[in-house]
Amino acid sequence: MTAVIEVQNLTKRYKDKRALDNVSLSIEGGHIYGLLGRNGAGKTTLMSILTAQNFASSGDVKVFGEHPYENTHVLSRVCFVRESQKYPEDATPRHAFKAASLFFRNWDQEFAEQLIKDFQLPMKQTIKKLSRGQLSAVGVIIGLASRAELTFFDEPYLGLDAVARQIFYDRLVEDYSEHPRTIILSSHLIDEVSNLIERVIVIDDGQILLDEETDAVRDRAATVVGDAAKVEAWVSGREVLHRESLGRVASVTVLGKLSATERAAITADGLDIAPVSLQQLIVRLTQKAASAKAEEVN
Structure with a gap:
């Protein structure tokens, strides 16, 4: 084209x-x-x-x-x-x-x-x-x-x-x-x-x-929700876009596509996988870029 x-x-x-x-x-x-x-x-x-x-x-x-x-x-x-x-x-x-x-x-x-x-x-x-x-x-x-x-x-x-x-x-x-x-x-x-x-x-x-x-953008991220310790173990080594926690429950949005095997294992571990809307992803990416620029300035 x-x-x-x-x-x-x-x-x-x-x-x-x-x-x-x-x-x-x-x-x-x-x-x-x-x-x-x-x-x-x-x-x-x-x-x-x-x-x-x-x-x-x-x-x-x-x-x-x-x-x-x-x-x-x-x-x-x-x-x-x-x-x-x-x-x-x-x-x-x-x-x-x-x-x-x-x-x-x-x-x-x-x-x-x-x-x-x-x-x-x-x-x-x-x-x-x-x-x-x-x-x-x-x-x-x-x-x-x-x-x-x-x-x-x-x-x-x-x-x-x-x-x-x-x-x-x-x-x-x-x-x-x-x-x-x-x-x-x-x-x-x-x-x-x-x-x-x-x-x-x-x-x-x-x-x-x-x-x-x-x-392709929609597949770029996912949110893992559940027991905080298990969530943190699963997202370890991944690029985190956003993190929230309430007591022992954590919700972490990570950048990168989860494979079918990873999704099955996460679910088997008692955790939930929530889709990330296009708006959520863009907001998180924008916030991340702003934070990176602020760190460069400082």
Whole structure:
């Protein structure tokens, strides 16, 4: 599969802070990616540079094999849905959708109309008077109905209630299955999007912490629970991500896949093995990375 995005040694500085620190990655087409991490980790900065809405301090970026800045051939194939999108003072959702239909060559008006009904979006209200959830719905509708070859959703659900978020997830998966393209979904609601994404990219403190297929990530850790002495014996020599204890009961999350033989032996020893959710794993990995950096500084 051909890479639609190639990033080499990308760095972005804001005065004394590095928002991105020597980032390199390659994104192949035809998949849904999760760009995950804490607020301020560098997700939006990375997407802004990839869509030519920001500049790199150093490094190289190519989208569809070309540099995106002032490149109509590239940017006409890209849709970037972000929370801070600005619209003219008197613009209504209908104005926004009309403009999108003129820019995006794959725009599906029928699909857009269906999404408007799904999200119960008031079309005559000016955008500046919409609620935060309704404003998010405008962006989500543009991102989905544009059917751009490369679509970025930057925290698209902000302000959407649980029902509206589920509508977004359902419509995204349904339409992606019928019209494959490359979708990059930035989110900190990791468990909510974990079943949508095929590959996980975790960014933390401006650096890529993880870049793997989602199924492989889920197998990377397990939590062993039970008698503290037995648990500690089993996890000895393994890389520990998290440890909790209450009296004689311990719960330890370890990095590394447990073999079928190990799982059977652990269970036979009276211990339980609990799966680690994608969100738990990423939180633990992020905490571990932060602790390691703090130790380096000290």
